[in-house]
Amino acid sequence: MSNPIPRISVVIPSYKVTRHILGVIAGIGPEVSRIYVVDDKCPDRSGQFVREQCSDPRVVIIEHAENQGVGGAVMTGYQAAIAEGVDIIVKVDGDGQMDASLIPDFVAPIVNGEADYTKGNRFFDLEQINQMPAIRLFGNAVLSLLTKLSSGYWDLFDPTNGYTAIHVNAARHLPLHRISKRYFFETDMLFRLNTINAAVVDVPMDASYGDEVSNLKISKIVTEFMAKHLRNFGKRIFYNYYLRNMSLASIELPLGLAMLLGGGGYGIVHWLQSAHAGTATAPGTVMLSALPVLMGMQLILAFLAHDIASVPRRPIHRMTRARAKAPARATLPE
Template sequence: GVIADIGPEVERIYAVDDACPEGSGRFVEQHNHDPRVRVLYNPENRGVGGAVVTGYKAAMSEGIDIVVKIDGDGQMDPRLLPLFVRPLQRGQADYSKGNRFYRPESVQGMPPIRLFGNAVLSFLTKLSCGYWNVMDPTNGYTAVRTCVLAELPLDKLERRYFFETDMLFRLNTVRAVVKDVPMDSVYAEEESNLKISKVLPEFLSKHLSRLWRRYFYNYLIRDFNIGTLYSLFGSLLLVSGTVFGAVHWLNSTHSSYPATSGTVMLAALPILIGIQFLIAFLHYDVSNVPTEPVSQALEGSAQDALGSTSP
């Protein structure tokens, strides 16, 4: 049904069988009559990330310009596909993704636990990936330029449920522009295999890892700017003020002599200034979201290379 709803603007359809125990690939081959469809088989189950990467590599090998990912469970309307492709065709973005939170009407049918979980994950993703302008990071309805995919280490992408977030992190490392596309989702009787209690500790550790890596790349290695100074001095003042205050607080509790007002100020002032510096760094980071599509520069470089080799 998903394949049947895909419009004529699509040149090739890749159906990825990720070692499906129900034989979805064979089912498609037996019942499909669309000549655009090509079934890809993974020799072992690689998760959503591994399945998507398989489709990405096939599209890149065939010279496809834009790849759109649509899940096969019917929650993503294929008729919305032109809306995802349009920002890429117009040179406004390198990667577009769905946003189910854009309109109040869009979330009316969403289960409350999913609504709360996606809100929390969205904020964590903004911190770790640097795309403060996007929402709903776990949304898998996406479109991307293959010239941008060529710049990413596809084999290093997360294979399981963290794939969409890791994709945003990798896109930020190449300064790709990401744009949200408003959409509605359909929730039927299907059950998700995602268990919040199981993946929450894993997600938190991976978000912290990518937050540190993004900071290290963007503010220490690739560039050293005012945001770097805000973060370094803010952290130094906050830690020093906290340690100083904690030491004198412990001394006063053991000696029964209260700390003087000067000691309190020496502890509080660095903490307050440090917090202000960290807020300034956060403001700088929010304003540092990529705005110039990297695909334009990549295509321009490719055209220049072809022009220089022509007779």
């Protein structure tokens, strides 16, 4: 028996995109059965604009009474799609940067059982990334490294790419009310997906920059995101290596950090004492400092190797039924 055709929906967060949103909707192909336009308290009243100007029967307008940010708008769309019983939810921006004809490419890995969540990667084609402004190129490289550490998805890149698709069974298991509502939500989504062991893959796409105005300033958010990445890294390590599972890596990380910091601190103290006295540091003291530092680095590298090898590969949407989340998941710390 052949598998039934999945019901695909698209969520479009709408804020100051009235110049482009009708074209975005028009470009969405017949494979999509529902389109949710979420007016995030747009000053241009984009929801009303689409209601008056668009006759596509697939379109559903959702309006926020207060601005919640792009993440909040997407989560509202997710909740509407889950309630309606769709199979796959695609998120497309309303500013015209994302080619709607790529929707089948984002859906295919999910339908084929290769992923629970897919996201765009504008860095796949090296010839195309020349179109990307230098500050975005640098900022995305920094954010990608931070995201690998905090999310645990070491094989992904371009973390701020908002072109995504998710299977509804994976979305049901996410704490949608906890996911960041502002610009950090794409990377926060990856952290949350890792905590439920969802399989995530990148989908190659070209960078596109037209006359749209982006509210995201990479130069301003790198430092702001740093603290949030550190927070998520700590929470992920606690969840995956202590709360839900214990392994050799659970010992390697704290032991490696203790040896690295202890040996380094011991060496620095004795080096300062020797410098103050004007004498050379004793070889034995150097060895007592260097040995734990080297062993600590080896243990930390072993932990990272284990973490990289532990990237979720098996889609969970095939192992879960369409049901509400188990209450136990809601008890996880914020």
